[in-house]
Amino acid sequence: MTIATDQSKTNATAGVEQWTRMYRRMVMIRLFEEQVNELYTRALMPGLAHLYVGQEAVAVGICEALRPDDYITSTHRGHGHCLAKGASPDRMFAELLGKEAGYCRGKGGSMHIADPTTGNLGANAIVGGSAGIATGAAFSSKHLGTNQVTVCFFGEGALGQGVLYEVMNLASLWKLPVIYACENNLYNEYTHYSETTAGDLLARGTAFGLPAESVDGQDVRAVYATAKRLADRARKGEGPAFLVCNTYRYTGHHVGDINREYYRSKQEEQQWKTERDPIKNLADWLIEQKHNDSEALDRIQAEVRSEMKAAVEFALAAPYPGPEEAEQDVYA
């Protein structure tokens, strides 16, 4: 099942500094994840993490279309969503290391980063687990008349979870301002989505009365333009939407998933990286449009890289919470 991208969608209407910000955000996510992998391989990070490398344009393009007070819900592969919505890398690294300075005081970890100040309702380690929360947040916004929009990020694997259809039906009946953003990176863990997903992806939304669109998830301009349109629509009270972003994760399902040949070919990975890299694509366009020269972009890369280094240093140096913290925050 192939999903074509309507090229007209790439007629985005953002200014240079906005494009540049999106470029910086994508670079930030990529380099953040590089550091995470580094921390894992150097055995400095407890547990595992699911990297967002390759999918940067989805989170960045969508969050660029949102207001600071708009809500998002995220997934086990959530670092990119958090950063794109405005989280700061130092407190994220601290959370990944279980330090008290982390967004969740170290109690959440990689799969549970949440941050009210950026409207992040939380990453979720239950596949499809945040669909209800996102829909409820949209209910509140409509009920309270705040004009906020909620984006529910999930991977195509979550299409297997019935609760997603239950809440899309509710959102459709109640015309809630929520966008269900399905990141189709082709794999549910180690299984190709075509083995787990019958029928047409877009129909999963239209069957419940939601307008459904698909977009090239490696083209941040297309993602932004589409997300902007759907978010504005939702804000105007025109109801929810179902958005499929076609993308790819460059690395393993998690940092420990090294040998992947049994479920996908090196060549497939190579092709995506060389031909459809979202950061390179935007860079080429920015230069071609004379919005930026490559030096400027290199400077951004360098700045972000040192920012990430500093953030990691901060997190490594930060203290753990005291054991007594274990019994705190169970009840509000």
Added chain:
Amino acid sequence: MTIATDQSKTNATAGVEQWTRMYRRMVMIRLFEEQVNELYTRALMPGLAHLYVGQEAVAVGICEALRPDDYITSTHRGHGHCLAKGASPDRMFAELLGKEAGYCRGKGGSMHIADPTTGNLGANAIVGGSAGIATGAAFSSKHLGTNQVTVCFFGEGALGQGVLYEVMNLASLWKLPVIYACENNLYNEYTHYSETTAGDLLARGTAFGLPAESVDGQDVRAVYATAKRLADRARKGEGPAFLVCNTYRYTGHHVGDINREYYRSKQEEQQWKTERDPIKNLADWLIEQKHNDSEALDRIQAEVRSEMKAAVEFALAAPYPGPEEAEQDVYA
């Protein structure tokens, strides 16, 4: 949202005695339920019951298209399904009264009648609760190569339950011989389905790759013809299907639901009863076709009526299980 019935579907290919059997079965269901209501109003039946009156053509038309060893799963409104699949009224009444002679030794009751000898995997009091069981039975039939078909009966209210979509996706991926038969009688308890169901009903099946059809559930010939086609298809290994039967329950959600004006008009009820009664429709056709004369049909009515009386007598006279039975059959 109106669903048209393709009239070509009524080109059924059944013989006279088959039509007559369907007529008898529909009459049996109608008169069985009359007795149930009688038992309730005379306070002779424990608990409540959900009557199938008005929907007879759905169960009868579909089950006529099945083999004795084919499977069905049923619902809280299941008396019609059980009878249509071949259950005997005396043991059903006994079950409704909690007697040891009942199909479940009195342990199940109205909402849990099950009967291996007629392929009835059981009625279910969880809305959507039998979708998994039905799909699993279809998996067995395919895995074991028995060419059995399973029909999963459910009301349109079950379209609210996510598990239905989870298993339709599985049935579609694995090409299982199962028919998801949605009986749209317009109401989820006391709420019109249009208030609980977004989008188009048929799309709920097609979105998961199932061929979807709708049929006039008051026309037993149309139901039979469509079910036959879909069952043969499934038996041939061509996979599952989604069938919407448009129908109406004549009486309350359950026997205690007497005053219904707050959710539907007497006039609406009257219209269905007078213009679209499945039994009357078939009778008129049988007579018009000279397959039967009205005397013959009256004779059937009389026979069935006395059969039901006898069955009720049997059940009323039957003994309760002894209290020690309570602890039996917990484990096989």
Added chain:
Amino acid sequence: MPEVVQRELTFAQAVREALAEEMRRDSRVCIFGEDVAEAGTPFKVLSGLVEEFGPSRVIDTPISEAGFTGVGVGAAMTGLRPVVDIMFGDFLTLTMDQMVNQAAKVHYMSGGTWKVPMVLRTTLGATRRSGAQHSQSLHAWLSHVPGLKVAMPSTPYDAKGLLKTAIRDENPVVFFEDKMMYKLKGPVPSEDYTIPFGVADVKRVGRDITIVATSSMVQVALGAAELLEKAGISAEVIDPRTTWPLDEKTLVESAKKTSRVIVVDEGYGRYGVTGEIAAVIAEGAFYNLEAPVKRMGAMHVPIPFSPPLEDVTVPTEQSVFEAARALCGKS
């Protein structure tokens, strides 16, 4: 209970009054559930609320327990105070992920930043001839889960006071109503009052034996206590009112005083409420007990439909009376 009490309300009326008063007091309170609006639920507990508060606050949902419970969680995180209605406690099976992996953990996992001030109202209780999927009492599951609070009112008075506390609580609260108690009448003050969680109520003072009971089993215990009185045994009846937080102190004190204890709960007897409370008392009153704590719960079987079978699966006044007499060595 304050002197002023005059009015008698049914359990259902008390629940409805608590909801109505809280909805008037706090515009953030709204209700989600199946047939909660015009129908007022099959038990008619919510009759009249949609007429007063309108369909934007008393919201009929599709038959999607997981979905609308999840919506409740998200709505609670973002400024509302949802009261989610799950018609039969048996359907909690469909909401466990939303309640346990989401609602109960959001506050903790987010390091105390997000809160989930929601209430899930549902029912428990057998003997309604409703069959195995409409008769379970599954409150032990929720009591087992950190992050949740669990209330189990046994009288109209407690129902109103505990429900108001639940709605004002900043945490997810699961509120169990025995569907067989809705018609039970009792005094309920018309003025505003709340009942704190974690405070057991001595429903009857006694000397010889303590009967700890929950929900409708409190009524059963009080009935048994009457019978025991006639048999010359003075029974103290204690209702924890919330299984979590649990008022261990009051239970243990009473056990120390009477030295004999029966725990009666309508949930299944194994790995449930009777085990927890019996263990707490056996530990706390270890040196005072004259006999092992006696546990009485639902028989370890799916609830059968047939009346003569169903009736033997749950504790009754008679069975509690006999167990108490035996425990006091007077059998």
Added chain:
Amino acid sequence: MPEVVQRELTFAQAVREALAEEMRRDSRVCIFGEDVAEAGTPFKVLSGLVEEFGPSRVIDTPISEAGFTGVGVGAAMTGLRPVVDIMFGDFLTLTMDQMVNQAAKVHYMSGGTWKVPMVLRTTLGATRRSGAQHSQSLHAWLSHVPGLKVAMPSTPYDAKGLLKTAIRDENPVVFFEDKMMYKLKGPVPSEDYTIPFGVADVKRVGRDITIVATSSMVQVALGAAELLEKAGISAEVIDPRTTWPLDEKTLVESAKKTSRVIVVDEGYGRYGVTGEIAAVIAEGAFYNLEAPVKRMGAMHVPIPFSPPLEDVTVPTEQSVFEAARALCGKS
């Protein structure tokens, strides 16, 4: 354990061997789950099975725990013996309706006519730094439900023998494997053997105190017993092996012998396994206990991610050792 035992297998290998042998013996046995085929599950427990038995018997499913568990129930009713794989026990929340309202009740509700011979294999256990939604031990919920059986192996030997029994059982069995034990090695005979349900195993004979432990807590208890030995305290370690059916007799006998008991289980301490077992022992050994039964379960909090926090939420050799010493008045 028979003398012949020579081989050592890991816990994961023992589970895999049991499945492979049963699949060879009985063509009706098939496996449903996420990434169970080529991937052999994220824990690699099933590696090699799809190669031997093919994709028609080792079946990769979508991420639909409720859906494929329900398919397992239906398949079991109609001639197959499904083994359903739920990757993390935390996801049981999604399968509760299928397991509790369907699988557990089908046989009873149908008056004994339909059967559900299925196994649900899943995991439990914390300290893997997996966070609050991947670290729970929810076996108490299933043990609470009539119609289900619950097995909790603590060694490779028990894992193989109990899993074979589970697969051959005519009822739905929930089989819990501690994900932290998969690499644990132990003797496992190569010949066919089964271990009956409801028979506790005395893992270590002792005189002064009884430590009842489940799953990986048995290993913790054995470690604590070693420390106690050095402190001059002889501890008996008993593993019920199945929480339902529960071998009350063996537990009570040991308690009567030693007069002091600790119950250690990784599930939450409240309204769970420790409460049930403590209550059973406090009743059965009432006149023999010299001290209250001590309960040790997971701290009543969602499992935190941060290592120094997570480590204090579950019982350890050290904490069990200290509790035992205190109980023996030697602190």
